[in-house]
Amino acid sequence: MIYKNKAFRITMNVIMVLLTLCCILPFILLIASSFSSEADLTKYGYSFIPRGFTLAAYKYIWAIKENILRAYGMSFLITGIGTVINLVMTLLFAYPLSRKDLPGRKWISFFLFFTMLFNGGFVPTYLIYSNVFHITDTLAAMIVPYLLMNAFYVIMMRTYIMTNVPMEVIEASMIDGANEFQNLARIVVPMSKPIIGTIGLMSAIAYWNNWTNGIYFIQSRRNLYGIQNYLNSVISNVAFLQTHSVGSGIVTADLPSISIRMALAVIAIIPVLVAYPFFQKSFVAGITVGSVKG
Structure with missing residues (x-):
């Protein structure tokens, strides 16, 4: 039995090491390629060790740093506002659904599940947002469509509250005179920090x-572009210059298009890599929602 457990642990450790390498190696390849010369990338392809080490891609990015910083600021603003509104709406939807005494609970749950299976389609959705809500060229256009509400998040939150927030505590609070909003703010939210973080x-x-x-x-x-849209436009501009440089007098031979893509990707993922360790504990606890009850 001990031998079997040891073999199982070794096998699982090997599998986890391989999965970890599958996650880490692409980042290493990305960073190495961003420091490689354009000529070596074209001739030899991608490598885990930079070939023809150069900072040309980052020098190009440094030249447009003001625009990148502005795009970063917009991304932080959009992400902050959108995430807060998403969490508030998810909590306000999930908490009532977690209460078995909610009138019409089955019908509300049905409409929630229905949106996970069917939607209006891209063209009708676009027309509604553009012609009815008139959010084109506004900050709301970067926050509301497709991201503001997610039925899967509501289900995760509802399941966590049902399995980890004792109904007895809520009932005792109501006996003491608390209303539902007080229960949500003083009991449900503090006890649901792992799933909220996730x-x-x-x-x-x-x-x-x-x-x-x-x-x-x-x-x-x-100017409303976030970092992803701006970086995409930079890549498009570089590709346009290289495509239309022949016979136009524009010198683009030294323009590092491939390494620029890699460097821009590195810049885009830095905030996520920095933020994730601070949320890792909540993420691990929340993602196992419902696995352990106690």
């Missing part, structure tokens, strides 16, 4: 990585 992290990453809203809804006010 959903908050997932929502923040979704907002940070989102670039489709900028493509769809931002037409003229490019």
Whole structure:
């Protein structure tokens, strides 16, 4: 029995090491490529050790640092506002659904599940946001569509509250004169910090990585671009210069297009890498929602 347990642990450790390498190696390759010369990347391809070490890609980025910092600021603003609103709406939806005495609970749950299976489609959704709500070229266009509410987050939050917040505590609080909002603020929220941290992290990453809203809804006010949209426009501009440089007198032979993509990707993921360790404990505790009850 001891031998079998030891073999199982060794096997699982090997599997976890391999999975860890699968997560880490792409980042190493990304960083190494951002410091490689354009000629070596074109000739030899990607390598875990930089070939022809150069800072050309980062020098190009440094030249447009003001725009990058502005885009960073917009991304932090969009991510912060969107995540907070997402968490508030998720809590206000999930807490009533966790109460078995809620009138019409089954019908409300049905409509929630229905949105996970069906939606209006891209074109009708775009027309509603653009022609009815008129959010085109506004900050709301970067926050509201597709990201402000997620039925899966509501289900996660509801399940966590049902399995980890004792109903007896809420009933005792109501006997003492507390109302539902007081129960939510003083009992449910403090006892649900792991799942709140988990959903908050997932929502923040979704907002940070989102670039489709900028493509769809931002037409003229490019100053509303977040870091993802701005970096995408930089890549497009570099590709345009290289494509149309022949016969135009523009010198782009030394323009590091491949390494610029890698360097821009490094810049885009730095905030996520910095923030994740602070949320790791809550993320691990929240993602195992319902696995242990006690």
